Amino acid sequence: MQQSEDPELPxxxxxxxxxxxxxxxxxxxxxxxxxxxNQHKDSEGSMESPNLEFEYGDTDNLTAELSELYxxxxxxxxxxxxxxxxxxxxxxxxxxxxxxxxxDDQRAYVMRLLDALEVTDREKRLxxxxxxxxxxxxxxxxxxxxxxxxxxxxxxxxxxxxxGIFTALLELLSMEIDNNQACSSAVRKPAISLADxxxxxxxxxxxYLMVETxxxxxxxxxxxxxxxxxxxxxxxxxxxxxxxxxxxxxxxMVTKFCSMSAPHFPMKKVLLLLWKTVLFTLGGFEELQEMxxxxxxKLRLPPLPEDSIKVVRSMRAASPPASAMELIEQQQQQxxxxxxxxxxxxxxxxxxxxxxxxxxxxxxxxxxxYNERDPFKNDDARDEEDDGEDVDSGIEGxxxxxxxxxxxxxxxxxxxLRPPTDRVSFPKGxxxxxxxxxxxxxxxxxxxxxxxxxxxxxxxxETLVGLPRPIHESVKTLKQHKYVSIxxxxxxxxxxxxxxxxxxxxxxxxxxxxxxxxxxxxxxxSQYVIALLKLxxxxxxxxKAKTDSINILADVLPEEMPITVLQxxxxxxxxxxxxxxxxxxxxxxxxxxxxxxxxxxxxxxxxVSQHLVFANCIPLxxxxxxxxxxxxxxxxxSICVLxxxxxxxxxxxxLTAESLEAGDSNQFxxxxxxxxxxxxxxxxxxxxxxxxRTMMLxxxxxxxxxxxxxxxxxAMMQLYVLKLLKIQTKYLGRQWRKSNxxxxxxxxxxxxxxxxxxxxxxxDIDARPWxxxxxxxxxxxxxxxxxxxxxxxxxxxxxxxxxxxxxSVLGQRVELPEDFHYSYEMWLEREVFSQPIQWEGLLQxx
Numbered sequence: 001m002q003q004s005e006d007p008e009l010p011x012x013x014x015x016x017x018x019x020x021x022x023x024x025x026x027x028x029x030x031x032x033x034x035x036x037x038n039q040h041k042d043s044e045g046s047m048e049s050p051n052l053e054f055e056y057g058d059t060d061n062l063t064a065e066l067s068e069l070y071x072x073x074x075x076x077x078x079x080x081x082x083x084x085x086x087x088x089x090x091x092x093x094x095x096x097x098x099x100x101x102x103x104d105d106q107r108a109y110v111m112r113l114l115d116a117l118e119v120t121d122r123e124k125r126l127x128x129x130x131x132x133x134x135x136x137x138x139x140x141x142x143x144x145x146x147x148x149x150x151x152x153x154x155x156x157x158x159x160x161x162x163x164g165i166f167t168a169l170l171e172l173l174s175m176e177i178d179n180n181q182a183c184s185s186a187v188r189k190p191a192i193s194l195a196d197x198x199x200x201x202x203x204x205x206x207x208y209l210m211v212e213t214x215x216x217x218x219x220x221x222x223x224x225x226x227x228x229x230x231x232x233x234x235x236x237x238x239x240x241x242x243x244x245x246x247x248x249x250x251x252x253m254v255t256k257f258c259s260m261s262a263p264h265f266p267m268k269k270v271l272l273l274l275w276k277t278v279l280f281t282l283g284g285f286e287e288l289q290e291m292x293x294x295x296x297x298k299l300r301l302p303p304l305p306e307d308s309i310k311v312v313r314s315m316r317a318a319s320p321p322a323s324a325m326e327l328i329e330q331q332q333q334q335x336x337x338x339x340x341x342x343x344x345x346x347x348x349x350x351x352x353x354x355x356x357x358x359x360x361x362x363x364x365x366x367x368x369x370y371n372e373r374d375p376f377k378n379d380d381a382r383d384e385e386d387d388g389e390d391v392d393s394g395i396e397g398x399x400x401x402x403x404x405x406x407x408x409x410x411x412x413x414x415x416x417l418r419p420p421t422d423r424v425s426f427p428k429g430x431x432x433x434x435x436x437x438x439x440x441x442x443x444x445x446x447x448x449x450x451x452x453x454x455x456x457x458x459x460x461x462e463t464l465v466g467l468p469r470p471i472h473e474s475v476k477t478l479k480q481h482k483y484v485s486i487x488x489x490x491x492x493x494x495x496x497x498x499x500x501x502x503x504x505x506x507x508x509x510x511x512x513x514x515x516x517x518x519x520x521x522x523x524x525x526s527q528y529v530i531a532l533l534k535l536x537x538x539x540x541x542x543x544k545a546k547t548d549s550i551n552i553l554a555d556v557l558p559e560e561m562p563i564t565v566l567q568x569x570x571x572x573x574x575x576x577x578x579x580x581x582x583x584x585x586x587x588x589x590x591x592x593x594x595x596x597x598x599x600x601x602x603x604x605x606x607x608v609s610q611h612l613v614f615a616n617c618i619p620l621x622x623x624x625x626x627x628x629x630x631x632x633x634x635x636x637x638s639i640c641v642l643x644x645x646x647x648x649x650x651x652x653x654x655l656t657a658e659s660l661e662a663g664d665s666n667q668f669x670x671x672x673x674x675x676x677x678x679x680x681x682x683x684x685x686x687x688x689x690x691x692x693r694t695m696m697l698x699x700x701x702x703x704x705x706x707x708x709x710x711x712x713x714x715a716m717m718q719l720y721v722l723k724l725l726k727i728q729t730k731y732l733g734r735q736w737r738k739s740n741x742x743x744x745x746x747x748x749x750x751x752x753x754x755x756x757x758x759x760x761x762x763x764d765i766d767a768r769p770w771x772x773x774x775x776x777x778x779x780x781x782x783x784x785x786x787x788x789x790x791x792x793x794x795x796x797x798x799x800x801x802x803x804x805x806x807x808s809v810l811g812q813r814v815e816l817p818e819d820f821h822y823s824y825e826m827w828l829e830r831e832v833f834s835q836p837i838q839w840e841g842l843l844q845x846x
Contacts, residue, residue, distance in 0.1 A: 052667060052712070054670070054714050056312070060671065062150070063146070064670065067643040067645075067646075069644075070205075070644050073194060074194065074201070078647070078648050081131070081133050088128070097142050098139045098142060099142050099152065107159065113128055117129065125172070129169075133202055133209075136160060137149070137153060137644075138150060138153030139152050140645055143649060146645045146646060158224075158228055161228060165210075166232075169206055170241060172199075172203055173207070173249070174242075176203065177252070182264065187263060193554070193557050193558060193559045196264040197265065201269060201555060204269040204273055207273055208272055208276065211236070211273060214232050239520065244520045245517055247278055247517060248521065251521065253270050254531045258550055265554070266555035267535065267552055268552075269555065271582055275589040278517070282596045289308070289309055292599060296486060305483070311432065312715070315716070316715055317718055318710075320710045430749065432751070433752075434753040434755050436481045436756070437482070437483065438484065438488070440478065440757075442459050445457075445461060448471050487598065490602045491602060494603065494786055498785055498789065515600055525608065525611060526611050529615055530611075530615050533612070533616070535550070535586060536586045537620055538550050538552045539579040539586075540623065541627060542626060542627050552582060556574055556578045566660070569657060570660060580671055580675070583624075584675045587682065588675075590682055591682055591685075601786075607787065610780060619696075619700055621680075621683050622702050625676075625705050625706070625708075629712060630711055639655070676709070676717060677717050690775070694727050695772060706724055706725055707743065709721045710746075718746070722747045729744070747759075747760075
């Protein structure tokens, strides 16, 4: 397995060490017992907590997305923007407010601002940019409510776009990116603060407000606004800016920041703008589903068996498995209960024969244990263990039923209190239709033919001669649920193009926004991936601060550090919130890129995936989840009164330590739950159908980490955790499966079934360690062939078709010089008549 491409990303041993340190056996010091107790308390609360009312989507609501653009340290700049606007506005428009102007007057004033943006004086240009930012923020000083601010912000943003402000801002942004003086001074500074990125923050804030506001559709949008939205979407996704899409300029900013050549870049704003630009130009999850349906229709494939978005939204969360501490307490309570029952029984006998207090009591106790207790209560018994595969844990709450029969003779079953049909409740139906691949049918028939006939027929799935009737029925059932994905068609088409380049001719590649973005990213894709993972590592709550790590707090730290406890608490909340927003933006961006590239062409997706895997993305995500995930999801790192636009409209109350600690009243933090689901989905994308990467999950001991994530009672998050557990159950051993039957049952109920997938038994013929390296190498070879064939324009002309038909060659029009007919006779004499032709030699060569 290839190791990390970058030293800053977590080494493979680092995760194992963290995982071992977080286990029950290796806890020590303050992080040990206290953390374990806190985790136990949180897990206790989670067992009783209701389902989280969380609806997954492309983004949070518009107000929340706009408020996350600003850090709390930037709050004084709102009044600064207003002052610069009013100073300029009063000199040109006297006696009236912005909201009272006619549309023509507003256009005239914006045109004046646009002209002022082109001045050479840097300070004057910054003041004009702040005035434009105040307009984009919704002229909040002239509004009474937050709804008014959002209304005027929307109105002004469409006006700014119509007047060409975005193009002017883009030129200024390019100038700031190439400002070597600012970069070199920032590199020399020992500590970077907000003041070092003022111009960049103002420009990026305006552009973000424009992209996010125009991206969101409203029912009452004017027809010209809808037209402007489509034009802006096309403009952002097309290579109109220096021959490349706008997203590539932002990717360049990310790589410059991570290479330490521009440490003053406001990375949170860059990542948010990059994410929203990709979301706007490529489309969100619902647009992806529609594109997938259209793609299947175009390839004449059967329709999808169900709408995955609707299925996931209709699922309900399962009760999380019990933790190790809870099982220990349950055992102790049961022992105390048995002692009290036994002593009461002995007292009631008043010295009778000891026989009744020995045998029947043990039998009855065993029956209580077996019938009254949930047989899967010991699900999380090895949650804190390293393996739990071969060694039985001492905290298991019950004896194996087979062993129990040896120890105690089972009593006769008691008469049922109610009919069995009332006691047993079967699920109404599984949420997903089962799927079968063509490869699975071929594999099934190969095994059947080897068993009953003694030879195979290759990839033939139609001939069933000599096979017994049950095999016929099995093949019929498998074919009823056969699913051919777009990726399989693309792989088959690519193989044909590689094998028959002359016969197949040139491939017609549709210039979709995803295709344009991939072509632009291709030369520096590995740099972009490593930079994003560096930022994700720096923002992860489990990461420890290192002296050589990148500083992602440049756009949140004030010039003067806090001197009071209250200021320190506020800055601490701001820093944590800042990191959470960065994680949210990166996770959503990576997931969008993976999903769109997979739909556009499977090898584009595989290329990005392989770069992520080689840059240690899998251990990085597992390291992220190796924390108290319930605490992360319920974190209160927000100060509602400081959120925009609330802080711009309402009077600022006096902040106290109690109000800062209280946070908001929400049951969970939307962005953190959103980030967790995105990271789980990325992990699923990377490991699906990849045995080598699945074994990475096993080697990094991801099972206990993922099982802790099941404590979050949210159906979508549980679904992706269960998917990750399902693909590795066959490698975890029989003892693990026996001890985690509640998890196995949840996998059966919630995850899609592959009809001949033996995930619950472990009879996997592909689980051979020497095949893993070959699998990645073969995939990389296919990716390189695809990229070379489609995108390498300088490849040699060895496979260019040659026209060897005499009539068509002689019939081609040849461009001749203008003066050729003057010297035609001389040319004929020199080149034809005077040259002897050796016909015999020509015939001999043939």
